[in-house]
Amino acid sequence: MKRETQNSGVFTRRALIVGGVQVAALGALAARLYQVQVVEGARYATLADSNRISARLLAPPRGRLLDRNGVVVAGNRLNWRALLIAEQTADVGATLDNFARVVMLADHDRARIERDLRRHRRFIPVILREFLTWEDMARIEVHAPDLPGVLVDVGTTREYRFGPTLAHIVGYVAPPAEDDAEDDPVLALPGMRVGRAGMERVHDEVLRGRAGAVQLEVNANGRVIRELDRQEGVPGEDISLTIDADLQQAVLGRLGEESASAVVLDARTGDVLAMASNPSFDPSLFNSGVSQAQWVEWTSNRRAPLINKAVAGLYSPGSTFKTVVALAALEAKVVTAGETINCPGYLDYGDRRYHCWSKGGHGNLDLRGAIKNSCDVYFFEAARRMGIDKLAAMANRFGIGVDLQADLPGARTGLMPTRAWAAGRGEVWNIGDSIVCGIGQGRVQTTPLALATMTARLATGRMVVPRLTRGTVAPVAASMGVSERGLAMVREGMWAVVNEQAGSAPLAKLGPLNSPVYATAQMAGKTGSVQVRNVTREQREHGYKSEDLAWEFRPHALFVAFAPHDAPRYALALVVEHGNAGAQAAAPIAREIMIETLLRDPAGQVAPAKQAAK
Amino acid sequence: MSVFERRLLRDSSFGLTGKFLRISWLYVLLLGGLAGVGYVALYSAAGGAPDPYATKHILRFGFGLGLMLSIAMIDIRFIAKLSWVAYAGGIVLLVLVLRMGHVGKGAQRWIELAGMQWQPSELMKLALVLALASWFHKASWERVGNPLFLIPPTLAVLLPVGLILKQPNLGTAVITAVVGMTVFLGAGLRWWKVLVLIGGLAGAMPLAYAHLHDYQRSRIDVFLNPESDPLGAGYNIIQSKIALGSGGIWGKGFLQGTQGHLNFLPEKQTDFIFTMWAEEFGLVGSYALMGLLCLIVLGGVVIAIRCRHQYGRLVALGVSMNFFMYVFVNLAMVMGVIPVGGVPLPLVSHGGSAMIMVMIGMGVLMSVHVHRDVEFGGEEAGFGPRRIG
Structure with missing residues (x-):
């Protein structure tokens, strides 16, 4: 029993020590817990909130583009699409097979879907097909039991109702590049698009709007549990364009199959009513993705x-x-108004002979007659007398060779050469170079928009600036400061081109119109035919005809015009690439465009009501 | 010693009813309270539903309680006779699990049986306690001082510890070693030897680190600097600390814990159940739970002290130490004090086999309590050493 008592005593002491150590250890943990829960509690509470609250951006609806009459030319269309949530189906492959049986699914679509499925977590929806029709959706609904995890939802997509008609002006949107998303986080949202061309690009920031934000409670996997707070974004603003979509359509129709371009301006405000470039393209293809074949076709x-x-x-x-x-x-x-210059059919200067288009010559012509007949010799001589710099100064004032500040990306300045320009390039400017410029050939280069601007400025004598975006106030163009008498003579000549016996563009004569305001309106204009390569002496002697040349070597046909000639309202410029003579290829089209424009004039349309009131 | 003076019971005066009445119902009540905490926490872990955890939990506890009370009725002397059998069985199971066990988290630990995953190492800890107690049962103070006498029990500890390390399961191996050492301590191992052992273990740490598996090393590395890998291995510790800290003094309220309910908290129904509780009930609730755990641990120590035979004392101390080690490692782990190690909180964490193993241990503990006054027949118990001379 002694041994037992001894064991018991030792054990009791030691058990008490063990118990004490255990209590001390738990006490240490209690102290640690106090530190974590109370002392550092606030910090961890914040961390817990940042864990569970996820702020997400809400994509604002993109602003629309409207034409001058309020017609939507770039809007947002509901886009019904089928999505797949991988975690809601037991067998993704089987679901995709079934889906492909219900709605067509191309092989490359399937490859993209499988790639997306691999990239995203299983509860994130992956787009199966976009732009579903009602029929597609009905079929999906009917087969819903075979399609676990498939759901249909609606987003928006950009819609260009006028398609190719306004493609060059409106431009298009496309998914943002990765760099863009760094500038504006909203661009990282799925389905966001940025303007890539045309007015979509110019006004991208205004159209885009500002992103809203939503605070979501998320779990550890990032799945949304509920919405805590929501701040709606600011939708993109609508932008009104100066374009008349109807007129644009008519103009493009007139251009037919030609590779051509036409610009119609309101000659007083500079509003671009129509700006057609033919052929065009379908801008919505950029939204969904351009195929390689389509791209090659366009660029080649x-x-x-x-x-x-x-x-x-x-x-x-x-x-x-x-x-x-x-x-x-x-x-x-x-030159003076009454002065005549003799045209023998050519001008000799130095050791070169400059030919007039009229082989036999025009004889004596004054300024009006020279414009009317488009006599080359008269203008060779005029350019020779004044020199290139004076000509360039005047051309610049009319918008040739200067930046027009047109609010459209891709606009080019063209070129109006001067002696200084030549010197800057290390070239010697000869009088002969000036002479060629007198008939708008040689180094002078410009765009149809600049030609239309030039015509509007000639017609009104004001510094009209072309614009595509409508402001709240119509701009008032300042006077050009060119002598009215000179302008009147040029306009007179242009009137004669179209309307007088033996004018150079009789095909452009309007004739009586079915419009109360413009019934007797007459158009003034000027033709142009631009060689794209020099005519050799041999060709000239053998009586060459430009119609016989290969298409790409034929001259461009040009026409500029304004109407009515006595109270100019509209100005237009037309270029038909490789159309041969302006008088034949361009003038009739210009006439039709001008008629369309005049008949659409709002003044002309309200007039019958006024008459009825009387 | 008069407090512990009890008349010795003879088998004839010690029927089933008598035994039943001697069960410490207060202690059973404490265990029931702990299981109740488990029910509440698991109800919350399931997002405010009794399924799939809480109902099962309480049913298992009921089963475990039946098992515990049944074991409590078994004469401790009979258990003592089986000590080495249990030990041998434990070793066999450990070898089996190494050969054919399920691999989980990079280690072979489980045996699938009756639809549950059993870790033989749990059984081994109890068997080791029984075997050591049996060895030291009749050993005098002088004999425990004899180094030769200590060699067999030391080997008896090192064998299972080595097998568990081979799985590898560092946490359980350390717990096993500590529990074994506690029995040595209770048996009267000299203090200087205890200190040498502790010093030796501490010295072996860096050596052990070199032989650890990568996943174990990463646990330690991440433990030392959790923010080094916030989405990988450090995630558990960081999220657990965030959950604890954001609970504050009063907690977020029942079912209101965001860390737990939004699944930021890993394994919230098993290893991290305490975090779940602390987030919802705050420091106050945590302290209450820790107080309850402390009472259960100390209750075991009191049972040990009140026992009048060395075998029962050593068994009770070992079982109570085993329970304490569970609690301590689990709590220290979720508080970020020691590396994460896959140790559940007994009777609170979800998990069938762990619950049953704990309750078997509690049954043995209660058997010690019921049979605290029985007289052991001389040298007969177990395969203990015969006295020389």
């Missing part, structure tokens, strides 16, 4: 459908430029 097409020829196509102005040359000569006082 020599009629360049993707290029807006109205602002990016560079052409020598040709004879349409003679209007400005005439004005410059008058202003420079190297």
Whole structure:
């Protein structure tokens, strides 16, 4: 028993020590817990909130683009799409097979879906098909039991109701590049698009709007449990354009199959009513993704459908430029109104002979007659007398070779050469170079938009600036400061071109119109034919015909015009690439465009009501 | 010693009813309270539903309680006779699990039986306690001082510890070693030897680190600096601390814990159940739970002290130490004090086999309590050493 008592005593002491150590250890943990829960509690509470609360951006609806009459030319359409949530189906492959049986699913679609499924977590929806029709959706609904995890939802997509008609002006949207998302986090949202061309690009920031934010409670997997707070974003603003979508459609229709471009301006405000570039393209293809084949077709097409020829196509102005040359000569006082210059069919200068288009010559012509007949010799002589710098100064004032500040991306400035320009390039500027510029050939290059601007400025005598975006107030253009008398003479000549016996463009004569305001309106205009390569002496002697040349070597046909001639309201410029003669190829189209424009004039349309009131 | 003076019971005066009445119902009540905490916490872990955890939990506890009370009725001397049998069985199971066990989290630990995963190491800890108690049962103070006498029990500890390390399961191996050492201590091992052992273990730490598996090393590395890998291995510790800390003094309220309910908390129904509780009931609730755990641990120590035979004392101390080690490692782990180690909180965490193993241990403890005054027949118990001379 002694041994037992001894054991018991030792054990009791030691058990008490063990118990004490255990209590002390738990006490230490209690102290630790106090530190975590109370001392550092606030910090961990914040961390818990940042764990569970996830702020997400809400995509704002993109602003619309409207034409001058409020017609939506770029809007948002509901986009019904089928999504797949992988975790809601036991067998993704089987669901996809079933889906492909219900709704067509191309192989590359399937590859993309499988790639997306791999990339995203299993509860994140992956797009199976977009732009579902009602029929598609009905079929999906009917087969819903075979399609676990498939759901249909609606997003928005950009819709261009006028498609190719306004493609170059409106532009298009496309998914943002990765760099863009760094500038504006809203761009990282799925389905966001940025303007990539045209007005979509110019006004992208206004159209885009500001993102809203929503605070979501999420779990550890990132799945949304509930919404805690929501701040709606600011939808993108609508933008009104100066374009008349109807007129644009009519103009494009008139251009037919030609590789051509036409610009119609309100000659007083500079509003671009129509700006057509033919052929065009379907802008909505960029939204969903352009196929390789389509891209190759566009870029290899020599009629360049993707290029807006109205602002990016560079052409020598040709004879349409003679209007400005005439004005410059008058202003420079190297010719006077009544002075005549004899045209024997050519001008000899130095050791070169410059041919007039009329082989036999025009005889004695004054300024008006020279414009009317588009006599080359008269303008060779005028340019020779004043020199390139005076001509260039006047051309610049009329928008040739200067930046028009047109609010359209891709607009080109063109070129109006000067002696200084030549010197800067290390070239010697000869009088002969100036002489060629007198008929708008040589180095002079400009765009259809600049030609239309030139015509509007000639017609009104004001510094009209073309614009595509409508402001709240109509701009008032300042006077050009060119002598009214000179302008009147040029306009007179342009009127004669179209309306007088033996004018150079009789096909452009309007004739009586079915409009109370413009019934007797007459158009003034000027033709132009621009060689794209030099005519050799041999060709000239063998009586070559430009119609016989291969298409890409034929001259461009140009026409500029304004109407009515006595109270100018509209100005237009038309370039038919490789259309041969302006008088034949361009003038009739210009006439039809001008008629369309005049008949659509709001003044002309309210007039019958006024008459009825009387 | 008069407090512990009891008349010795003879088998004839000690029927089933008598035994039943001697059960410490207060202690049973404490265990029931702990299981109740488990029910509440698991109800919350399931997002406010009795399924799939809470109902099962309480049913298992009921089963475990029946098992415990049944074991409590078994004469402790009979248990003592089976000590080495149990030990041998435990070793066999450990070898089996190494050969054919299920691999989980990079280690072979489980045997699938009756639809549950059993860790033989749990059984081994209890068997080791029984075997050591049996060895030291009649050993005098002088004999425990004899180094030769200590060699067999030391080997008896090292064998299972080595097998468990081979799984590898560092946490359980350490717990097993500590529990074994506690029995040595209770038996009268000299203090200087205890200190040498502790010093030796501490010295072996860096050596052990070099032989650890990568997943174990990463646990330690991450433990030392959890923010080094916030989405990987450090995630558990960080989220657990966030849950504890955001609970504050009063907690977020029942079913209101965001960390737990939004699944930021890993394994919230098993290893991290305490975190779940602390987030919802705050420091106050945590302290209450820790107080309850402390009472259960100390209750075991009191049972040990009140026992009048060395075998029962050592068994009770070992079982109570085993329970304490569960609690301590689990709590220290979720508080970020020691590396994460897959140790559940007994009677609170979800898990069938762990619950049953704990309740078997509690049954043995209660058997010690019921049979605290029985007289052991001399040298007969177990395969203990015969006295020389």
